[in-house]
Amino acid sequence: MSINHFSFPDPEIAPRVNWGHRFTDLGVTAYNRSAMGLDVAVSVTVLRVDAAVSKPLDHKRFALGSGHEESLGPFEIIIDPRVFDEMGEYRLTASLFDATTGDRIDSVSRRFWVEQDPPLRKPFEIQPVDGLPEPYQKRQWMISGSVNNSATLLYNTAHPAYRLAEDDDEDLGDYLLDIVLAGAVQFVLGRPDRNDGHPDYHPLDAGKILGVPKPLDRGEVPSAVHEEVHRYLSEVRWRMFEEA
Numbered sequence: 215m216s217i218n219h220f221s222f223p224d225p226e227i228a229p230r231v232n233w234g235h236r237f238t239d240l241g242v243t244a245y246n247r248s249a250m251g252l253d254v255a256v257s258v259t260v261l262r263v264d265a266a267v268s269k270p271l272d273h274k275r276f277a278l279g280s281g282h283e284e285s286l287g288p289f290e291i292i293i294d295p296r297v298f299d300e301m302g303e304y305r306l307t308a309s310l311f312d313a314t315t316g317d318r319i320d321s322v323s324r325r326f327w328v329e330q331d332p333p334l335r336k337p338f339e340i341q342p343v344d345g346l347p348e349p350y351q352k353r354q355w356m357i358s359g360s361v362n363n364s365a366t367l368l369y370n371t372a373h374p375a376y377r378l379a380e381d382d383d384e385d386l387g388d389y390l391l392d393i394v395l396a397g398a399v400q401f402v403l404g405r406p407d408r409n410d411g412h413p414d415y416h417p418l419d420a421g422k423i424l425g426v427p428k429p430l431d432r433g434e435v436p437s438a439v440h441e442e443v444h445r446y447l448s449e450v451r452w453r454m455f456e457e458a
Contacts, residue, residue, distance in 0.1 A: 215245070215256075215308045215309065216308075217241075217306065217308050217324055218241040218242060218285070219240055220237065223235040223236060228326075229325060229327055230327045230329075231326050231328055231329075232329055233293050233294070233298065233329060236290055236293065237290060237293075237306075238288075238290045239288045239290070240291065240306075241285055241286060242258055242285070242287060243283055243284065243286075244283060244310050246280055246283070247281070251280050252312060252313075253278075253312070253313040253314050254275070254277075254311060254312060254319070255273045255276075256271055256273075256276075256309070256310055256311075257269065257271055257272060257273050257311070258271035258289070258307070258308045258309075259307050260306050260307075261304065262300060262303075268291065270291065271289070271308075274286060293328060300328075301327075301330040302327060302328065302330055303325060303326075305323045306324045306325075307322070308321065308322050309321040337365065338366060338367055338398070339365065339366045340394065341366055341367070343369070344371055344372055345372040351370075351372075352373075354376070355393045360401065361401050361402075361404075365401055367393070367397040369393050376389065396447070399443050403418075419442055422438055422441070423438055
């Protein structure tokens with residue numbers, strides 16, 4: 215199974231959605247990779263914990279030939295407060311069943327949060343090191359690994375700026391915050407898109423970085439990247455300190 219065209223109504227707050235938002239143009243595709251035709255059924259359900267709150271497709275039954283696929287949709291999900299009456303996590307789940315035996319063949323899910331931000335999770339490890347190897351010995355920090363693959367940010371406790379900040383808890387907190395935010399953006403810039411392997415710049419504005427619709431001259435690219443990164447970091451700090 216696959217869920218098609220799943221995109222958040224407001225990417226700026228994804229994976230959160232609010233009442234009144236809509237998931238539009240949704241679809242699912244069932245694939246038969248076996249050597250024989252099957253009588254199958256597809257269900258698409260929205261669940262809160264394990265309770266169904268909506269069923270865009272309820273056990274849709276059809277024949278699926280060997281090596282064939284069948285797409286169903288489009289349909290939409292309206293985040294109606296009468297249906298999504300609890301704030302928190304929901305799951306959109308598409309399941310493929312053998313209609314003869316009732317056995318589930320495959321299932322795929324997408325999660326979203328209604329009127330609530332998802333709980334924070336640590337995206338990478340943060341480790342102090344007493345000096346970085348050449349030629350990085352004068353850097354404040356560097357990263358290793360990648361998102362979902364041993365991502366680690368190393369910060370250099372031998373750096374004079376760290377030593378200046380370490381005697382004051384507030385100064386040290388601000389210093390480490392700047393490092394962590396900068397490292398987070400570096401991880402984002404190195405994260406490939408799951409579909410085509412090209413860079414996925416979200417939450418940065420890829421158009422500004424890549425020069426869309428007007429292509430940038432080669433010499434303009436570093437400046438555009440620098441400006442977009444610092445725009446985003448400034449907005450992050452605004453949100454953090456505004457809520458403090």
